[in-house]
Amino acid sequence: MLQSYFDTDNNGHKSFELPGAKPHYNPDRPGQVEHIFLDLNLDIPNQSYDGTCTIQLKPVRNGIDRLTLDAVSLNIHSVQVDATSTTYDYDGQQLQVHLANPTQTGQSIKIAIAYSVTKPQRGIYFIAPDKHYPNKPVQVWTQGEDEDSRFWFPCFDYPGQLATSEIRVRVPKPYIAISNGRLIDTEENSDYKIFHWLQEQVHPSYLMTLAVGDFAEIQDEWNGKLVTYYVEKGREEDARRSMGKTPRMVEFFSQKYGYPYAFPKYAQVCVDDFIFGGMENTSTTLLTDRCLLDERAAIDNRLTESLVAHELAHQWFGDLVVIKHWSHAWIKEGMASYSEVMWTEQEYGAEDAAYYRLLEARNYLAEDSSRYRRPIVTHVYREAIELYDRHLYEKGSCVYHMIRAELGEELFWRAIQTFVQDNAHHTVETVDLLRAIEKVTGRNLLFLFDQYVYRGGHPEFKIAYSWDSDSKLAKVTVNQTQNDLFDLKIPIAFGYAQGDVGAYSHAPLHKTFTVRVNEKEQSFYFPLEEKPQFISFDANNNYLKTVSLEYSVPELKAQLQFDPDPISRIYAAEALGKKGGLEALNALAEALKSDRFWGVKVEVAKQLAQIKLDQAFEALVVGLNDENPLVRRAVVEALSNNKTYASYKALKPIVEDGDSSYYVEAAAARAIGIIAAAKLEEKPKEEKVLKLLRSILENKAGWNEVVRSGAIAGLSQMKTSAETLDLILEYTRLGVPQALRLAAVRALGTISTGQSAANLDRILERLTELSHESFFLTQVSVVTALGQMETPKAIAILQALATQSLDGRVQRIAEETVAKVQSSAGSDQAVKQLRDEIDQLKKQNQTLMSRLESLEAKASK
Numbered sequence: 001m002l003q004s005y006f007d008t009d010n011n012g013h014k015s016f017e018l019p020g021a022k023p024h025y026n027p028d029r030p031g032q033v034e035h036i037f038l039d040l041n042l043d044i045p046n047q048s049y050d051g052t053c054t055i056q057l058k059p060v061r062n063g064i065d066r067l068t069l070d071a072v073s074l075n076i077h078s079v080q081v082d083a084t085s086t087t088y089d090y091d092g093q094q095l096q097v098h099l100a101n102p103t104q105t106g107q108s109i110k111i112a113i114a115y116s117v118t119k120p121q122r123g124i125y126f127i128a129p130d131k132h133y134p135n136k137p138v139q140v141w142t143q144g145e146d147e148d149s150r151f152w153f154p155c156f157d158y159p160g161q162l163a164t165s166e167i168r169v170r171v172p173k174p175y176i177a178i179s180n181g182r183l184i185d186t187e188e189n190s191d192y193k194i195f196h197w198l199q200e201q202v203h204p205s206y207l208m209t210l211a212v213g214d215f216a217e218i219q220d221e222w223n224g225k226l227v228t229y230y231v232e233k234g235r236e237e238d239a240r241r242s243m244g245k246t247p248r249m250v251e252f253f254s255q256k257y258g259y260p261y262a263f264p265k266y267a268q269v270c271v272d273d274f275i276f277g278g279m280e281n282t283s284t285t286l287l288t289d290r291c292l293l294d295e296r297a298a299i300d301n302r303l304t305e306s307l308v309a310h311e312l313a314h315q316w317f318g319d320l321v322v323i324k325h326w327s328h329a330w331i332k333e334g335m336a337s338y339s340e341v342m343w344t345e346q347e348y349g350a351e352d353a354a355y356y357r358l359l360e361a362r363n364y365l366a367e368d369s370s371r372y373r374r375p376i377v378t379h380v381y382r383e384a385i386e387l388y389d390r391h392l393y394e395k396g397s398c399v400y401h402m403i404r405a406e407l408g409e410e411l412f413w414r415a416i417q418t419f420v421q422d423n424a425h426h427t428v429e430t431v432d433l434l435r436a437i438e439k440v441t442g443r444n445l446l447f448l449f450d451q452y453v454y455r456g457g458h459p460e461f462k463i464a465y466s467w468d469s470d471s472k473l474a475k476v477t478v479n480q481t482q483n484d485l486f487d488l489k490i491p492i493a494f495g496y497a498q499g500d501v502g503a504y505s506h507a508p509l510h511k512t513f514t515v516r517v518n519e520k521e522q523s524f525y526f527p528l529e530e531k532p533q534f535i536s537f538d539a540n541n542n543y544l545k546t547v548s549l550e551y552s553v554p555e556l557k558a559q560l561q562f563d564p565d566p567i568s569r570i571y572a573a574e575a576l577g578k579k580g581g582l583e584a585l586n587a588l589a590e591a592l593k594s595d596r597f598w599g600v601k602v603e604v605a606k607q608l609a610q611i612k613l614d615q616a617f618e619a620l621v622v623g624l625n626d627e628n629p630l631v632r633r634a635v636v637e638a639l640s641n642n643k644t645y646a647s648y649k650a651l652k653p654i655v656e657d658g659d660s661s662y663y664v665e666a667a668a669a670r671a672i673g674i675i676a677a678a679k680l681e682e683k684p685k686e687e688k689v690l691k692l693l694r695s696i697l698e699n700k701a702g703w704n705e706v707v708r709s710g711a712i713a714g715l716s717q718m719k720t721s722a723e724t725l726d727l728i729l730e731y732t733r734l735g736v737p738q739a740l741r742l743a744a745v746r747a748l749g750t751i752s753t754g755q756s757a758a759n760l761d762r763i764l765e766r767l768t769e770l771s772h773e774s775f776f777l778t779q780v781s782v783v784t785a786l787g788q789m790e791t792p793k794a795i796a797i798l799q800a801l802a803t804q805s806l807d808g809r810v811q812r813i814a815e816e817t818v819a820k821v822q823s824s825a826g827s828d829q830a831v832k833q834l835r836d837e838i839d840q841l842k843k844q845n846q847t848l849m850s851r852l853e854s855l856e857a858k859a860s861k
């Protein structure tokens, strides 16, 4: 019972495989699809279209007399084979075409399927204004990955089939249609225009796309190829600001991957209500229009730049070199995510790249500890989309980095280039990457793949250190605290701080030894001429791992100050935060003022918030004036954990007067809500905070509703207020800008835990209504809200979503959330009261400790 509240260490990981998961294989191939031709006629006002899908297939053998195509919820009008009508069976899922003349090896046949689609639910999406959102643009766009192309045209819908493709589409004026490859023809009359696109390089069905709208077209160029940005009219400047680095990225990746950009053009189309961040359709990436930055958002939003790099990297990893089966999707998603790191390195330097990599690793680690653990490569699942998780992307990225560290710079890139060159326009599996590495370098990295790719988990290290001054020996004890032991060769460096430490470099200040770590506990002894000032375990931090550093404060202080690797400095900051005490606090305070890298300052701010001493406030508040908005944001968030009246007074001016960064303003709005809701002796009046946040809601509409969403998050903290609930409910109605509305939906979960039974029913009723909306992000927000509730009544709504949502991602998180709610709904009032009492005791203890630490500090001066 108590475990559900006081999260204890749980070695047992939940299973990735939900009930109903089973092995998935590519189907038997009747032959090679050579070409797919869609000739479509869009009726946009009626959200429908009709046309013909013609598939040219070269049979692999003689005597095949029926073909099975994927085709979901289409109206099939007729099927012809080589221009002769033929019979077929259609069950709404698969189309069986009967061949009057059985196949002959190598003799291609043409299957022409006349069909129509009305109000499609997946695959192709019609976006239109309605009475609630009269300014919404008219758009049509598609999303094939993973297995949704079958919802908009009949196909052999798995990535193992590569073919050329062609889309001819008639659209009403003034809309334009963008698709894969190059525009080979247009025709028009007074009412409509026909766009005819041809993709001459083979690619899989999931990468075929169509985007239609009244877009502005902005033209750029790389090496004589068109680079275009399509956005809603009026956002041309935002388009250049957000995507303008694309030509430089095309050059960068062409060099790195050793293969010039392979397609005739590169288009990026920003579409409304997109259900992913971006999708790398061959030569025509679709992006959510929420990635378009205005001038202020561009100050501290790097997500857009990373998104652009990620989707572009897929043009090589995914589109040029295609995965044969979803189980190997990490090959492309891992590299696209690692390409974000590479671009960060290129554009912002090594420290930014290292930090980016740490953040990626943490995303994976969070999923591993709180959701499930799985091998990166697995073909057991319910739907392929479940694989698109933090193991696939972020852990995959970390694996690529480990390969790079293992091979070294030159050999790594040669291996990657060979992999791309050898497999261009073909499909690959994980083993093909191993083969390319071995071909170029002679190295067999199966040991690394076995530990990090083919099985779940990562090493969790606990490191202790001591110095024997008589024998001048450094002793480092390494514990692997996880169950499955890892066997790795890890560099341990001893650092000396003299000399110039301003530059980001490793060698000059270190003495490095490499040791084999392969047991539960090992102690290593290193003879050194002088006592080192700090120890860098896994110098450069190339391995994916967790570490807990059990060094004494002086070593940690020196590491925080002098270790050239920002990740090591961050680990030292974490260890100091865990140690607590005034000496640790002072070291962190100094780093917040003077570390050269903003990422370390961000992490230091988090650690300062962890130290329960009143002095932490003084240390943190200085950071509100940092010139880097990312640091200011971290400090604001840290102050929301330092729940004091002083913190409130420091944050209030940011809420009232603003900050150059939207994100800082949003964080401050949230923070004052958190502090107002805390149990403090001296604190702001809730009504005053409510009034302030209400004024934000009334006056601060703006880019992507970031600031107003912050205000909603702040309001949701005032959990016992009925007035606040009314206000939040008001913002969940249709007509409220979508981003703000979604924030309000999520906030219903946060605020629910303090509300009366009657109000709880109102929240549940609202969430039930919202759960019937079909938009993906609304459903996700509903699940998020329900996941925070502590009532078993939330479970029925979740179960309905788990079975009825058309989106595999929603089904999965809804099902996972049921379990979460079941455990939190089990906790009763008595436990809550107990927790409140413990919080009070902690607070009193903090006051005493703070006084004691000050006295000691004074005494020792």
Ligand SMILES: [Zn+2]
Binding pocket: 310, 314, 332, 333, 336
């Ligand atoms: Zn991707």
